Structures are given as C-alpha cells and as structure tokens.
Amino acid sequence: MSSVPPLPRWADVGLLPIINLVIALLVSGLVVLAVGENPLRAIDIMLQGAFLYEGSLGYTLYYTTNFIFTGLAVSVAFHALLFNIGGEGQAYIGGLGAGLVCLALDAVLPGLVLIPLAIVAAAAFGAGWALAPAWLQAYRGSHVVITTIMFNFIAAGVMVSLLAGPLIKPGQSSPTSRRFSENAQIPDMQEILGAVGIEIARSPLNLSFVLAIAACVFVWLLIWHTRFGYAVRTLGHSPQAAAYAGIRIPRTIIAAMAVSGGLAGLMAVNEVLGVQHRLLLNFTAGYGFTGIAVSLMGRNHPIGIVLASLLFGALYQGGSELDLEFQTITRDMLLVIQGLIILFSGALAYMLNPPLARLIASLAHRPREAPA
Amino acid sequence: MKSAFRLLAAAAVSLAAATVQAADFKPAVVYDMGGKFDKSFNEGVYNGVKRFTEETGIEVTEFEVTNEAQRQRAMERLIQRGATVLLGVGFGQADAITAVAEANPDVQFGIIDVFWLDQPNLRQYSFKEHEGSYLVGVAAAMKSESGTVGFVGGMDVPLIRKFACGYVQGVKSVSADIQVLQNMTGTTPSAWNDPVKGGELAQSQIDRGADVVYHAAGGTGIGVIQTTADAGKLAIGVDANQNYLAPGKVLTSMVKRVDVAAYQHFADAHKGMFSAGVVQLGLAEGGVDWAVDEYNRDLVSGEIEAAVAAAKEAIISGAITVHNYEEDQSCPF
Numbered sequence: 001m002s003s004v005p006p007l008p009r010w011a012d013v014g015l016l017p018i019i020n021l022v023i024a025l026l027v028s029g030l031v032v033l034a035v036g037e038n039p040l041r042a043i044d045i046m047l048q049g050a051f052l053y054e055g056s057l058g059y060t061l062y063y064t065t066n067f068i069f070t071g072l073a074v075s076v077a078f079h080a081l082l083f084n085i086g087g088e089g090q091a092y093i094g095g096l097g098a099g100l101v102c103l104a105l106d107a108v109l110p111g112l113v114l115i116p117l118a119i120v121a122a123a124a125f126g127a128g129w130a131l132a133p134a135w136l137q138a139y140r141g142s143h144v145v146i147t148t149i150m151f152n153f154i155a156a157g158v159m160v161s162l163l164a165g166p167l168i169k170p171g172q173s174s175p176t177s178r179r180f181s182e183n184a185q186i187p188d189m190q191e192i193l194g195a196v197g198i199e200i201a202r203s204p205l206n207l208s209f210v211l212a213i214a215a216c217v218f219v220w221l222l223i224w225h226t227r228f229g230y231a232v233r234t235l236g237h238s239p240q241a242a243a244y245a246g247i248r249i250p251r252t253i254i255a256a257m258a259v260s261g262g263l264a265g266l267m268a269v270n271e272v273l274g275v276q277h278r279l280l281l282n283f284t285a286g287y288g289f290t291g292i293a294v295s296l297m298g299r300n301h302p303i304g305i306v307l308a309s310l311l312f313g314a315l316y317q318g319g320s321e322l323d324l325e326f327q328t329i330t331r332d333m334l335l336v337i338q339g340l341i342i343l344f345s346g347a348l349a350y351m352l353n354p355p356l357a358r359l360i361a362s363l364a365h366r367p368r369e370a371p372a
Numbered sequence: 373m374k375s376a377f378r379l380l381a382a383a384a385v386s387l388a389a390a391t392v393q394a395a396d397f398k399p400a401v402v403y404d405m406g407g408k409f410d411k412s413f414n415e416g417v418y419n420g421v422k423r424f425t426e427e428t429g430i431e432v433t434e435f436e437v438t439n440e441a442q443r444q445r446a447m448e449r450l451i452q453r454g455a456t457v458l459l460g461v462g463f464g465q466a467d468a469i470t471a472v473a474e475a476n477p478d479v480q481f482g483i484i485d486v487f488w489l490d491q492p493n494l495r496q497y498s499f500k501e502h503e504g505s506y507l508v509g510v511a512a513a514m515k516s517e518s519g520t521v522g523f524v525g526g527m528d529v530p531l532i533r534k535f536a537c538g539y540v541q542g543v544k545s546v547s548a549d550i551q552v553l554q555n556m557t558g559t560t561p562s563a564w565n566d567p568v569k570g571g572e573l574a575q576s577q578i579d580r581g582a583d584v585v586y587h588a589a590g591g592t593g594i595g596v597i598q599t600t601a602d603a604g605k606l607a608i609g610v611d612a613n614q615n616y617l618a619p620g621k622v623l624t625s626m627v628k629r630v631d632v633a634a635y636q637h638f639a640d641a642h643k644g645m646f647s648a649g650v651v652q653l654g655l656a657e658g659g660v661d662w663a664v665d666e667y668n669r670d671l672v673s674g675e676i677e678a679a680v681a682a683a684k685e686a687i688i689s690g691a692i693t694v695h696n697y698e699e700d701q702s703c704p705f
Binding site: 173175327 | 406446528534560
C-alpha cells in the first residue's frame with residue numbers, strides 16, 4: 001500500500017518543475033514581504049524588467065546564452081554519471097584560448113577566418129582543461145567532483161597571473177588585456193537586425209545565441225543519436241553493464257568530459273568575443289556553477305536546459321531591475337531568491353514527487369462516471 | 373587628515389550659502405563587487421554618500437553589481453531613470469563608464485581608483501596608497517620586536533601590490549634587516565570577502581615570527597585583525613579607520629579617504645563646480661593617512677609618532693619618493 005506509484009512522464013518534466021517554481025516564488029514572496037515591499041509589485045517589476053523594458057529582453061537572452069552553454073556542459077557529463085563542477089574554470093580557460101587567438105592574429109586575419117578559429121580555440125582550451133580531471137578519474141579513480149573544483153582555482157590563478165602580468169594593457173592598472181580589433185568581435189543582434197531594417201535597443205545579445213542553439217541540437221544528436229551517446233548513457237545507467245557490453249569506460253569518461261569542457265569553454269565565446277571584446281578577470285561570474293542548477297532543472301535535456309536557462313536569465317536580468325527599483329531589495333536579497341529557486345527546483349526537485357504521484361494515480365483510477 | 377577636514381568645512385559652508393540647485397539634480401552611485409557593507413573600500417564610499425545625503429537631504433540612488441555585464445546596464449538604467457551625476461566605484465567600472473560617458477555627454481561622471489581615462493565629462497579619483505602604506509610600514513617596523521612583519525593582501529591585482537610595495541619600502545627604511553612576509557588571499561573576487569582564510573594567512577605569518585600584520589584585503593581583513601588580536605599580536609587596518617575593531621590590538625590603520633572622494637564628487641556637482649580630470653589624493657591632500665585615536669593611543673609611542681610624522685613631512689616635501697607599483701608594474705624592494 002505504501003509504495004509510491006510512478007509519476008507519469010508529462011508530470012515529471014512539465015508539472016513538477018512548475019509546482020517547484022511556484023513554491024520557490026511563494027517563499028521568495030514572503031521574504032520580500034518581510035522587508036516591507038509588495039511581492040506582487042516585485043514580481044511585476046521583475047517580469048517587466050526581464051522582458052519588457054527597453055533592451056531588457058536582449059539582456060535576458062544574453063544571460064540565457066551563458067546558461068545554455070554551461071547547462072549543456074553539465075548535462076553531457078551527467079549522462080555519463082560524472083559531476084562536472086569545473087564549468088567555471090573550463091569557461092575561464094576557454095576564454096583564454098579565444099583571447100590568445102584574437103590578441104595574436106586580429107591584425108592579420110579577416111573576421112570570417114579569425115572568429116571561427118577563436119571559437120574552436122575556446123572549445124579546445126575548455127576541453128583541454130577538463131582532460132586532466134577526466135584522465136585522473138578514468139585511470140586513477142580520483143573523484144572528478146574534487147578535481148574539477150580544484151581546477152577552477154587553478155584556472156583563476158592562471159588568469160590572474162597572465163592578466164596582471166604579460167597580457168595586461170599597458171598604461172593602466174585594471175587587469176585586462178587590450179581590446180580586440182573590430183574583425184575579432186562577434187556582431188551584436190542590434191547590428192544584424194539593424195542591417196535588415198529592424199531597430200532594437202542596445203544589449204549585449206549577439207550571434208553567440210545562435211551558436212548556443214546549435215550546441216543544443218549538437219548535444220541532442222550526440223547523446224541520443226550516436227554510438228558514442230549510447231555508450232555515454234549506458235555508462236551513466238550502469239557502469240557494470242557498460243563494461244559487460246564491451247564499452248571502453250575510461251575512454252568514454254575522457255571523451256564525455258572533453259565534450260563537457262568544450263561546451264563550457266564556448267560560454268567564453270559569448271562573453272569574450274561577443275560582449276567584452278577583451279580578456280578580463282572574472283567574466284565567468286558564477287555562470288559555470290549556475291549551469292549545474294540549470295542542468296538539474298532542465299532534466300539534462302537540451303529543451304529543458306533552454307527553458308531553465310531562460311528562467312535563470314530572466315531572474316538575473318529582472319533581479320537587477322528589482323535592485324534598481326527598490327532600495328530595500330539589495331543584491332543579497334536577490335541571491336536569497338535565486339537560492340530558493342535553486343533549492344526547490346534543483347536540490348528538492350523530487351520532494352513533492354511521492355504526494356504528486358499518489359494524487360495523479362488516485363485521479364487516474366477514479367471511476368468513469370466522475371469526469372475529470 | 374587636516375586638509376581633508378578643511379575641505380569638508382569649506383564645502384559645508386558653501387553648501388549652506390548656496391541656494392538649492394536646479395530641481396533635476398539626481399545623484400547615483402554604482403558600487404563594486406565587494407558590496408556596500410564591506411567594512412572597507414565600498415563602505416567608505418557609502419559613508420561619503422550618506423554624509424552628502426544627510427547634509428543636503430538629497431537621496432542618492434544606489435546599485436551593487438554582481439557581474440561584469442551589469443556594470444554598463446546599471447549605469448544606463450540609472451541615467452534612463454534620470455540620474456544626472458554618477459559615481460563608479462573601483463577600477464572594474466573603467467570600461468563601462470567610458471562607454472556610458474561617451475553616450476551621455478550631459479551627465480557628470482566620477483570614478484574612484486582610476487587615473488588613465490580621458491573623457492570631458494569624467495572626473496577620476498586616484499589615491500596614493502603607496503604613501504600611506506609607507507607610513508604604516510615605518511610604524512610596523514618600529515613596533516616590531518621579532519624583526520618580522522606581515523602583509524595580507526586581498527585579490528592579487530596591481531592595486532594591492534601597490535599597497536604591499538609601499539609598505540615594504542616603509543619597513544625597510546627603518547631597518548633593512550626586518551623581514552616582510554607577504555601573502556595574497558586569492559585570485560578570485562571572493563578574496564575580498566574571506567575572513568576565515570584571512571585569519572589563516574595571518575596565523576601562518578605569526579607562526580613564522582611576524583608580530584605586526586598589515587592587511588589590504590577588504591572584508592577578508594576582519595579575519596586578519598581578529599586572529600592577530602587573539603594571538604596577542606598587532607594588526608594594521610586599511611581603507612577605513614579600523615582601530616576600533618580590536619581596541620589595543622590594532623597598531624594603526626592606513627586610511628584611504630574614499631568617503632572624501634565620494635562626498636566631494638556629489639557636493640561639487642551639486643554646487644555646479646563639477647570639473648573633469650584626475651584628482652590625485654595623497655598624503656599632501658589628506659587622501660591617505662595613518663590613524664591615531666583613543667583605541668591605539670597607548671600602542672603608539674612618542675618615538676614612533678615622531679618617526680612617522682618625519683616620514684610624512686619628507687614624502688610631502690618630496691625628500692622621500694615612495695615607489696608606485698602601478699607606474700612600472702614592479703616592486704624594487
């Protein structure tokens with residue numbers, strides 16, 4: 001009697017995340033109420049700030065782009081049951097790869113050659129940064145959670161010593177490189193749409209968004225429509241079965257981590273080539289970590305990840321408008337709200353699973369004469 | 373310190389005399405990643421902002437950034453909402469403020485810790501932290517009995533190496549034999565707000581013989597001060613006067629009057645006296661100094677006070693030149 005009936009798939013991927021989100025928003029509303037503001041007005045400002053204000057949709061989609069890359073990165077590793085916590089460092093080093101290519105070649109190569117080269121470098125550097133933890137996991141059993149976290153700090157150290165040293169722009173003391181020349185900059189959306197006669201407000205949204213969507217299609221094909229993807233998922237479901245089936249586990253671990261690191265590295269394409277147009281410290285700003293929540297919430301599927309990324313993008317952008325609108329709501333409050341959403345949608349994602357499953361089961365087993 | 377107060381007094385008098393300016397005077401400030409209650413750099417700015425609000429009754433709109441892209445967006449949104457005077461805090465805002473200042477020539481901008489930009493509507497405040505650090509270096513060296521003193525920096529960036537370099541020069545001016553232990557807390561912005569690690573670094577320096585530890589680490593420094601106080605050694609505070617944090621255990625503080633800069637920026641704009649250019653705030657201008665008050669009075673002997681005063685005179689007169697790390701990105705000491 002006490003066994004929990006399985007939750008139907010539509011409820012698992014559709015209903016449960018929405019219920020979790022609503023609970024998180026309700027609790028956040030209490031927090032807003034506690035500092036003496038009207039939660040309904042806060043939600044209103046947040047939605048308008050995320051989608052309706054001038055240029056705000058562009059900002060939301062720009063954040064979304066970052067989260068898609070880091071969310072995909074986490075999901076690919078997760079399909080092989082690997083927890084890649086190193087998206088932050090892999091994106092950081094990916095930015096270094098893209099930045100080095102641009103700094104070295106932006107005077108000689110045209111954009112059509114340079115930008116693809118820089119994108120490949122970002123992915124390659126990101127993948128390379130994931131390789132050492134992957135190798136240690138595959139052949140030495142060092143847990144990838146620990147090693148990837150450690151590699152985040154190493155990446156931060158590498159970037160500081162480079163940007164405060166050989167790469168710093170002379171004549172000033174902010175640790176950033178010089179700006180790339182025009183041909184190394186990925187065009188903004190307002191430039192592209194402006195060229196075909198559509199005027200939109202300035203925002204950091206750029207063509208990297210298209211790359212992010214392409215990456216989603218790539219991950220979907222890779223995980224569900226290739227032999228490699230099959231091997232990855234088999235490994236994720238049962239390492240013993242994978243070994244029995246003749247899948248070479250160490251090699252699959254390394255390949256999955258490399259793809260994961262490469263995707264994280266691509267996040268730097270948006271930041272370094274698309275927005276900042278130079279190398280600087282801390283451009284990753286925690287997007288790598290948020291990618292974990294995005295991936296969990298998106299159920300490790302590209303479509304889910306796009307939706308979750310959009311949610312987090314709207315939270316980031318709408319949240320900063322909240323900060324502007326209410327002097328009582330500070331960025332620390334926003335962190336609380338974001339934390340609650342991550343808590344309810346990520347960590348406690350399945351808290352409501354049993355009661356919801358029982359409810360649906362009891363509704364489904366109702367006699368026919370009671371129409372639903 | 374004196375000249376800072378003179379400047380303040382003058383500002384207060386002229387404020388009282390001036391009639392209220394045009395109604396569309398709307399000041400705004402964008403804080404840096406550390407947040408406005410870091411008990412240090414950003415909080416100094418906050419104190420200046422608060423003083424301006426108290427004296428004039430004019431609210432200053434505030435924003436605290438959490439990521440790079442937010443800087444420019446926040447400035448643009450503040451201006452869209454009617455801000456006419458905007459202050460950016462920290463060198464991280466430099467590029468954003470350049471872009472926004474270019475697009476909004478009618479808005480009066482200010483930025484702290486930057487000296488290398490060139491905009492007709494931008495005032496830059498740059499502090500000579502190396503001069504103030506030299507003074508506390510002299511005090512540390514004279515107070516030290518073990519012949520070893522320490523330095524704990526926040527995030528490893530050129531600005532903090534500038535503090536360290538001035539400090540070392542001050543220590544070595546007392547005696548070339550005194551050893552200076554140096555540690556940076558980290559390489560990510562969390563290094564500004566990690567009191568536990570700050571405490572550990574201070575402890576390790578104490579274990580290696582340091583008996584005076586100077587911190588330039590924002591919120592991390594709270595841990596440095598606490599640990600040195602618990603170990604019965606002495607700390608040196610930074611940015612704000614932190615002598616009160618552990619009375620009798622903080623030798624002195626290297627005060628950096630960011631509050632003066634923030635106050636001055638808004639007060640000048642309010643009086644219609646805004647001007648672009650670089651404002652250098654060193655010992656001579658009262659922008660940096662060392663702090664002696666009732667909390668550390670007993671720690672500072674007459675001998676130390678005389679030596680520091682002499683060093684201060686010499687720096688102001690130009691007899692001593694303190695090396696500025698930011699000029700050549702290296703420290704000769």
